[in-house]
Amino acid sequence: MFKPEIKVLDCSIRDGGLINNWQFEDELVRATYRHLSESGVDYMEIGYKASKSQFDPKKFGKWRFCADEDVRRVIDGIESELKLACMVDIGRVEAEDVVPREQSPFSLIRVACYIKDVDKAIALCDMIMDKGYETTVNIMAVSTNIEREIDEALDDLSRTKIPVVYVVDSYGAMHPEDASFLVKKYKAALPNKTVGIHTHNNRQLAFGNTIQAIIDGARMLDASVYGIGRGPGNCCLELLLTFLQNPKFKLRPVLQLLQEHYLPLREKIEWGYIIPYMITGMLNEHPRAAIAFRDSPERNDFVKFYDMLTTPEPDEAPIQKG
Amino acid sequence: MFKPEIKVLDCSIRDGGLINNWQFEDELVRATYRHLSESGVDYMEIGYKASKSQFDPKKFGKWRFCADEDVRRVIDGIESELKLACMVDIGRVEAEDVVPREQSPFSLIRVACYIKDVDKAIALCDMIMDKGYETTVNIMAVSTNIEREIDEALDDLSRTKIPVVYVVDSYGAMHPEDASFLVKKYKAALPNKTVGIHTHNNRQLAFGNTIQAIIDGARMLDASVYGIGRGPGNCCLELLLTFLQNPKFKLRPVLQLLQEHYLPLREKIEWGYIIPYMITGMLNEHPRAAIAFRDSPERNDFVKFYDMLTTPEPDEAPIQKG
Numbered sequence A, B: 001m002f003k004p005e006i007k008v009l010d011c012s013i014r015d016g017g018l019i020n021n022w023q024f025e026d027e028l029v030r031a032t033y034r035h036l037s038e039s040g041v042d043y044m045e046i047g048y049k050a051s052k053s054q055f056d057p058k059k060f061g062k063w064r065f066c067a068d069e070d071v072r073r074v075i076d077g078i079e080s081e082l083k084l085a086c087m088v089d090i091g092r093v094e095a096e097d098v099v100p101r102e103q104s105p106f107s108l109i110r111v112a113c114y115i116k117d118v119d120k121a122i123a124l125c126d127m128i129m130d131k132g133y134e135t136t137v138n139i140m141a142v143s144t145n146i147e148r149e150i151d152e153a154l155d156d157l158s159r160t161k162i163p164v165v166y167v168v169d170s171y172g173a174m175h176p177e178d179a180s181f182l183v184k185k186y187k188a189a190l191p192n193k194t195v196g197i198h199t200h201n202n203r204q205l206a207f208g209n210t211i212q213a214i215i216d217g218a219r220m221l222d223a224s225v226y227g228i229g230r231g232p233g234n235c236c237l238e239l240l241l242t243f244l245q246n247p248k249f250k251l252r253p254v255l256q257l258l259q260e261h262y263l264p265l266r267e268k269i270e271w272g273y274i275i276p277y278m279i280t281g282m283l284n285e286h287p288r289a290a291i292a293f294r295d296s297p298e299r300n301d302f303v304k305f306y307d308m309l310t311t312p313e314p315d316e317a318p319i320q321k322g
Helices: A012-020 A026-039 A068-075 A115-130 A147-158 A176-189 A206-215 A237-243 A252-268 A275-282 A288-294 A302-310 B012-020 B026-039 B068-075 B115-130 B147-158 B176-189 B206-215 B237-243 B252-268 B275-282 B288-294 B302-310
Strands: A007-010 A043-048 A083-089 A108-113 A134-139 A164-168 A194-198 A220-223 B007-010 B043-048 B083-089 B108-113 B134-139 B164-168 B194-198 B220-223
Touching: A007 A237, A012 A026, A012 A043, A012 A083, A026 A043, A026 A068, A026 A252, A043 A108, A108 A115, A115 A134, A115 A147, A134 A194, A147 A176, A164 A176, A164 A220, A176 A194, A176 A206, A176 B206, A194 A206, A206 A220, A206 A237, A206 B176, A206 B206, A220 A237, A237 A252, A237 B275, A252 B275, A252 B302, A275 A288, A275 A302, A275 B237, A275 B252, A288 A302, A302 B252, B007 B237, B012 B026, B012 B043, B012 B083, B026 B043, B026 B068, B026 B252, B043 B108, B108 B115, B115 B134, B115 B147, B134 B147, B134 B194, B147 B176, B164 B176, B164 B220, B176 B194, B176 B206, B194 B206, B206 B220, B206 B237, B220 B237, B237 B252, B275 B288, B275 B302, B288 B302
Parallel strands: A007 A043, A007 A220, A043 A083, A083 A108, A108 A134, A134 A164, A164 A194, A194 A220, B007 B043, B007 B220, B043 B083, B083 B108, B108 B134, B134 B164, B164 B194, B194 B220
Antiparallel strands: none
């Protein structure tokens, strides 16, 4: 599908960092920047920007903070038109952490929020835009929100200058029909904005849902190399590039990056199609139970995990099993 | 999606056998039969039926031949409403290999063919139906056929009593739009028949394409436990059951089968998301080049494989790169 207006954002380091607390070697981050530059991808999201007061730098790697000097060092000397992005969470970044755009290596700062915090996200985006950056709002876990909440949030967003709003399938719970429904809803409510899509691969639907979102009008697409990301991970960048017909995108540099850096990394840290995450996706739940279970000695006792999540407590109604 | 008329066929042993020459332990086949019986799945395809004159029994395991006595032994004593199926290829089975239905453990014999052999498939199906079995025609590699050929084959099939015709994405090349196009075409040409769908997971679209096919009217669905099948494998049965809302289907027995038998098997033999198969899928090619490459010392040199398949020979036009 050739839609020249489609933008692709690689979130390998930012989302992948959820697995290893952003403790990537500089060499991998630099290789990612270099090969993505060759691939024609539009944005590389290199991490979260956060105040060092918020997280222990002994426990979290440098891409949890994205200090400008770390970013500059890792991209130094590489010729590139790739724009750099970072993500911020509501309440975890201060205005003084965000320098004016012309002093920064970043072009885009994305704001992730739950729907209840959309008004805070709008205020944060205003600050970010005032400093000269591009911005997006990524409404997380929207598969758990009722339609009234979504409509209200979209109505609030429609009255802002924020250029991009994302449908985010945080729990990997959506089917293509759900992605279609939400992208169409966002498009209708935000006629002058770009709609983005960020999928998770709990049920091997990240790529399929992204394709459906494109058909319905999504024009900013998240993906990651070999699908790296917490648990099941994301839509694979290499798959997405096989679908987009724009000749500016090159698959070969992504394959090279994948085989030289992400395939060896996958031997050390786990992501992909893993049954407990399939189950949390099916149940439209946060993956935290799956994360804990995969860290336990029973990690492959999928039936036990299924029973844990679907057997009602004595005072509960039974959960609908899939 | 609750469509009570949907039938699910598990092809774990038949398609999985393409990886290990059907050399499964009886215990795994028996466990598959037992747990699938509990899961409410409609059919289990236990292998290919073939004359022993066609293949060397020293090289190929018993599920390449599906002798009735082997089948009876492996299911003996298990209470079940699960129907047994096997597949036959054109030219690899003789009429004398097919006993009358009432003497056989099988309910369904499926015929796989390329489109050029549809007339031979029809003759074979006639023989199978005459002997009292259910049957289907599975037109392989249809992603490589031009529309005129497909229309002609469907026209031939429309004038038969064969009850089910499958859309088969042999090369894992289809997007959901392609699956949609073909299922609609088959439905229109075969108004009194059931359309089936068999997908491959080269690009993580097996489940997504199956969902799309259901939306467009496919009512007989192939899947396999943990997606087992040659190379990328098939649509995962456990995923498919999370989507189908029919309460007759139970996920738990499939998870138990998966963790006790297919997860350990996956440690020994390879299937799943593997980049060379992604590349053959993208190029709409038979996976034979990927199979050979994964068997070579360069198995993880994805860039080399990509270059091999996309760099033109001096006298060739360049292949369109994805």
